[in-house]
Every structure is written in structure tokens, then in C-alpha cells.
Amino acid sequence: MKIFLDTADIDEIRTVARWGILDGVTTNPTLYSKVGGASYEAILQEICKITPGPVSAEVVAEDVDGMLTEGRAFAKLAPNIVVKVPMSEEGLEAMSRFASEGIKTNCTLIFTANQGLLAAKAGASLLSPFVGRLDDINQDGMIVIRELVDIVTIHELETEVLAASIRNPLHMTQAALAGAHIATLPFKVLQQMVHHPLTTSGIVQFRTDWEKAREALAAKKGD
Numbered sequence: 001m002k003i004f005l006d007t008a009d010i011d012e013i014r015t016v017a018r019w020g021i022l023d024g025v026t027t028n029p030t031l032y033s034k035v036g037g038a039s040y041e042a043i044l045q046e047i048c049k050i051t052p053g054p055v056s057a058e059v060v061a062e063d064v065d066g067m068l069t070e071g072r073a074f075a076k077l078a079p080n081i082v083v084k085v086p087m088s089e090e091g092l093e094a095m096s097r098f099a100s101e102g103i104k105t106n107c108t109l110i111f112t113a114n115q116g117l118l119a120a121k122a123g124a125s126l127l128s129p130f131v132g133r134l135d136d137i138n139q140d141g142m143i144v145i146r147e148l149v150d151i152v153t154i155h156e157l158e159t160e161v162l163a164a165s166i167r168n169p170l171h172m173t174q175a176a177l178a179g180a181h182i183a184t185l186p187f188k189v190l191q192q193m194v195h196h197p198l199t200t201s202g203i204v205q206f207r208t209d210w211e212k213a214r215e216a217l218a219a220k221k222g223d
């Protein structure tokens, strides 16, 4: 299973790349607005230098021509750019056009398995069902992940299910068990996955016992 980082923060991306677990990055206009400081394009280019994996760049246009113009410009930034296109009638047409041009797409804002199926048919390389935002409105977001993974598997569709809007470590475990090909996570959730109180206390205990043993040995040598 591939792990993407859901951020436009270069420091977070560098950190996770150093951990050796970074397979790609997803960004969106909201994530970009949280970092700012440089153009979206400059940040995308910087991210693409850090990871050779897919880097999703989201269009904001709502019409086909606008999506195509923005997406083609993103695709020229680096070979690993994937154009993120929202699910809509216009989005489907744009994804289909991008596919015929050899530009990879990530269909975003998917909330039903049917939307995912249509995006796959239109040629999206990645399908992004949003788990957390469904949970937010009292629906089980993980059901869409399970359904879409099954549909992609049963019909051997050439696309990957990317579990998005992951808000906590339990979401990650459930997405992995559901067979999601990829999950994109905020840095905080990745950190939560690393840590466990018993791991922390175990490290302290081993260090304490090690020091005690060395002190005892030094005292014995000093006798």
C-alpha cells in the first residue's frame, strides 16, 4: 500500500521523505493557502524535486476549457505531476481529454462508489473518495472505500483507490484492510501512527536499565 502525504508544507514532506515511507503527495487549494509564501506552481516544483512519486495539483476552474488550461500548465511543471480534477460533468470531460493527452488525473471530491466508477471510466488514474468528510455528516466514509476497491477489483479497472480525507490512525488501518491502493494522510496522522505510549515508555525503560548496568559495572571495576 502506498502512503502519500496530504500537505503543501515542504518541511513536512522533507521529514517524511527522510523516514523512507513517502510514495507521493497530494495538495489542494486549502492546503496551499495554509503555507503560502510562494506561488502554487513554485511549491509544486519544489515538492516534485523531493519525491519522484505522483504529486497531485488541483485545478480550480469549473469549466472544461479552464480545467484543461490549468491542468496542462501543471503537467508541464514536472513529469510526476498528476492533475487533480473535481467530480462533475465538466470534470469527467476534462479527465477524459487529459487521458487522451497522456496526462494523469486524480479525481477528487468523490463521495459515492458510482462517482468513482464514472471517474475510472473517464480515465482517471487515481480515485479519491473522502472518508472524513462523509464521517462529518454522520455517514460511514469507509463504506465508499470498500465498495470502490471491490468495483475496481471485480472489473479490473486500470485505476487506483486513494483513500482521502483521512483524519485519524483508525481510518488508515481501516483503509488498508479495505484494500485501498493508496492513502493520503496529514502529517499529524502519520506522527500519530508512529507513536504509542508503550513504545515511548519502553524506550525510556531500556535506556534507564542500560545506564544502571553500566554504572554497576563501573562501580565494580572501581572496587
Ligand code: E4P
Binding pocket: 006, 026, 027, 028, 108, 128, 130, 132, 133, 164, 165, 166, 184
Ligand atoms: C486530498 O486529496 C484531499 O484534498 C484531502 O484529503 C481532503 O482532506 P480534508 O477533508 O481533511 O480536508
